[in-house]
Amino acid sequence: MMSLNQKNELAQVVEESTLPIEHNGGDGWTILHGDTLQIIRAFKTQVFDALITDPPYASGGWKPAEKNRTTTQKYSSMDPKNAPPDFDGDNRDQRSWTRWMAEWLYDARKACKPGAPVCLFIDWRQYPSITDALQWAGWIWRGCVVWDKMTSRPQKGRFRQQSEYVVWGSNGPMPVSRPVGCLPGVFRYANPQNRTHVTEKPLQLMRDLVKICVPGGRILDPFCGAGTTVLAARLEGYEAVGIEVTDAYYKLGSDRVRFALEAQSETAK
Numbered sequence: 001m002m003s004l005n006q007k008n009e010l011a012q013v014v015e016e017s018t019l020p021i022e023h024n025g026g027d028g029w030t031i032l033h034g035d036t037l038q039i040i041r042a043f044k045t046q047v048f049d050a051l052i053t054d055p056p057y058a059s060g061g062w063k064p065a066e067k068n069r070t071t072t073q074k075y076s077s078m079d080p081k082n083a084p085p086d087f088d089g090d091n092r093d094q095r096s097w098t099r100w101m102a103e104w105l106y107d108a109r110k111a112c113k114p115g116a117p118v119c120l121f122i123d124w125r126q127y128p129s130i131t132d133a134l135q136w137a138g139w140i141w142r143g144c145v146v147w148d149k150m151t152s153r154p155q156k157g158r159f160r161q162q163s164e165y166v167v168w169g170s171n172g173p174m175p176v177s178r179p180v181g182c183l184p185g186v187f188r189y190a191n192p193q194n195r196t197h198v199t200e201k202p203l204q205l206m207r208d209l210v211k212i213c214v215p216g217g218r219i220l221d222p223f224c225g226a227g228t229t230v231l232a233a234r235l236e237g238y239e240a241v242g243i244e245v246t247d248a249y250y251k252l253g254s255d256r257v258r259f260a261l262e263a264q265s266e267t268a269k
């Protein structure tokens with residue numbers, strides 16, 4: 001397992017002419033600090049075995065005034081004074097968001113090996129747009145996994161919005177001979193308590209999802225937030241590269257992954 005934190009080892013995935021990129025990491029993982037749209041173009045071709053990510057949904061309402069609220073206002077019921085920091089990139093309207101998604105997904109596909117799976121978190125509002133963007137970028141759209149959050153605000157005369165979705169597909173044909181078993185289509189996990197990130201995903205959900213990747217493969221999460229995918233990937237024996245643009249989350253995510261992996265290796269001693 002390489003230490004993706006070292007410049008010469010980072011050069012396995014990033015074109016050397018584009019280094020240095022500010023980064024943090026350790027054995028088998030790194031988090032790059034910057035804008036995915038730019039960094040993703042610096043990757044070499046076919047260096048990742050899976051793309052698993054939770055992009056900014058740019059959701060949280062229909063009208064511009066609703067969408068342009070802060071991420072804490074949109075996605076959290078906490079008092080902003082006690083809430084995790086807000087994050088960037090969540091205010092695009094539907095057309096701009098779809099175009100932007102297609103753009104980075106196009107470059108991400110070139111960085112992924114043939115047959116690599118892609119998994120994208122999304123809510124019901126952006127579901128049609130994300131499946132368009134995925135296919136415009138050249139990926140094969142293969143289905144949808146349900147994340148049942150189990151609780152949500154009751155709505156009189158309406159269905160509860162208690163699920164989010166993982167739209168998934170692959171970079172071209174995805175042979176059934178890959179050494180990956182049968183995975184469920186529905187996952188039931190409550191939202192994490194004491195979140196580091198305002199839209200943090202449950203760690204166990206991510207540990208289950210990363211298993212779509214071939215064993216020991218290298219996973220890319222270009223919107224890694226508090227590093228949940230990176231941490232889950234390492235705990236399941238994969239290499240992981242994350243990208244994060246918001247300064248606060250670049251730091252919080254890197255620290256969280258490092259502390260959790262150090263604690264795990266102490267326990268294992």
Ligand SMILES: C[S@@+](CC[C@H](N)C(=O)[O-])C[C@H]1O[C@@H](n2cnc3c(N)ncnc32)[C@H](O)[C@@H]1O
Binds near residue numbers: 056090199200224
């Ligand atoms: C939905 S959150 C991901 C949360 C993550 N799954 C977790 O469990 O912590 C999306 C993240 O993408 C980051 N982001 C937004 N635009 C970005 C960009 N252009 N490049 C890199 N990161 C970006 C945001 O700062 C935010 O932390």
